[in-house]
Amino acid sequence: MTARTSTESSRDIPEATVARLPVYLRALTSLAEAGTSTCSSEALAAAAGVNSAKLRKDLSYLGSYGTRGVGYDVDYLRYQIAREIGVTQDWPVVIVGIGNLGHALANYSGFRSRGFRVVALLDADPARHGELVAGIEVRPFDDLERIVREHAVAIGVIATPAGSAQDVADRMVACGVGSILNFAATVLTVPAGVDVRKVDLSIELQILAYHEQRKAQGEPA
Amino acid sequence: MTARTSTESSRDIPEATVARLPVYLRALTSLAEAGTSTCSSEALAAAAGVNSAKLRKDLSYLGSYGTRGVGYDVDYLRYQIAREIGVTQDWPVVIVGIGNLGHALANYSGFRSRGFRVVALLDADPARHGELVAGIEVRPFDDLERIVREHAVAIGVIATPAGSAQDVADRMVACGVGSILNFAATVLTVPAGVDVRKVDLSIELQILAYHEQRKAQGEPA
DNA sequence: ACCGGTTTGTTCTCGCGTTCACAAACTCAT
């Protein structure tokens, strides 16, 4: 989207590969916890649920971190992937909309362990202000600008109803948030240069429903 | 994956298109609620956040439901897409793991309105049994087989910790569940013919982090 | 009936992603 002036070390990694790197990272963490210090592309691919050729090609975009005839050093590769993704330090994150879903997200421990730190929980409903969720106080939505500035927040999570999501996104973008994870069931419009990813439960279920329907209509003999 | 004996009317729709149909469905519902009875591919594409050529191509896989020079009848097209996806009737769904996330999912109203009906909430922890969540009683995980049989459940949702997810999936598959939506941060292994989709918050955030890092390292002049 | 304006459905081209297949490179035993 944005014209990136390739300063130097900006090999660009295919988007499909970027989406798989976190999966590899998780698989490596899992292997490390199991005490494995070295693994082959075959073994790692199995743990990540992908084809080994694809895994090797993906890793080749980062550099040559393996040893032929041996495999990959688990800890070393893990660090390299974490560095490439950018999760060697924690990213500050704000969550907006502390309802059913927002509570679950705030309580999600995997957040912290995977490179993210919730710095604020915001909600428009005064009745929710002051409530402690996972040790963090729910604050007014209008605190957004101040918090984003103070903590240099680059990533925002939207868990409000669909009707408010665009407004929340606009406010986030206006004060410098560059990436948004949207749980609301609506299409967000943002300026070029801002990244949006969506998580939509209904869509996932409907995709499954489509395939189930196909299976069912083939069966009746 | 599975060899489908194409009986007759099985035009197969590209997977990328299948993933967008729910988005179109949502956009159409939105237009219908706003009182719009007819719309052009341009207008619908804008509402769905995609290219109009792509939208037309997607719809062409379903049939010719538009009128040249006019556009699409909103209600008619909506029904056709719903039928194609298979959400003209409700699909029964079980949710396993009623912790933070499971509670939010159970309380999610969009479930019902989009073609799904939660028929049971299951948890392995006896302390949770009997609790009412969104009017549904939490029951022992061992009731799975009986419930799946009684309600002809084809779709299961896993919201347990990662360590239990594979076991839960195995049990689901064993009693006939053909599609699984997995929220646990782990790769599930299932037999051919069973569909699995995953929703992973950490992966989404890490993808955003990667792009943020790229933006940041280009800026410092 | 005809014509200008509009919008769909489809063809064509291009680029990206997946997968195969294999040479290069490493280890270990002899």
Next chain:
DNA sequence: ATGAGTTTGTGAACGCGAGAACAAACCGGT
């Protein structure tokens, strides 16, 4: 040192999806 066995990294072929472009089809007015 050499060779057998193993595993990585990558070149090349292939298939799918995105988007541009256009002909076919429809509407409304004259």
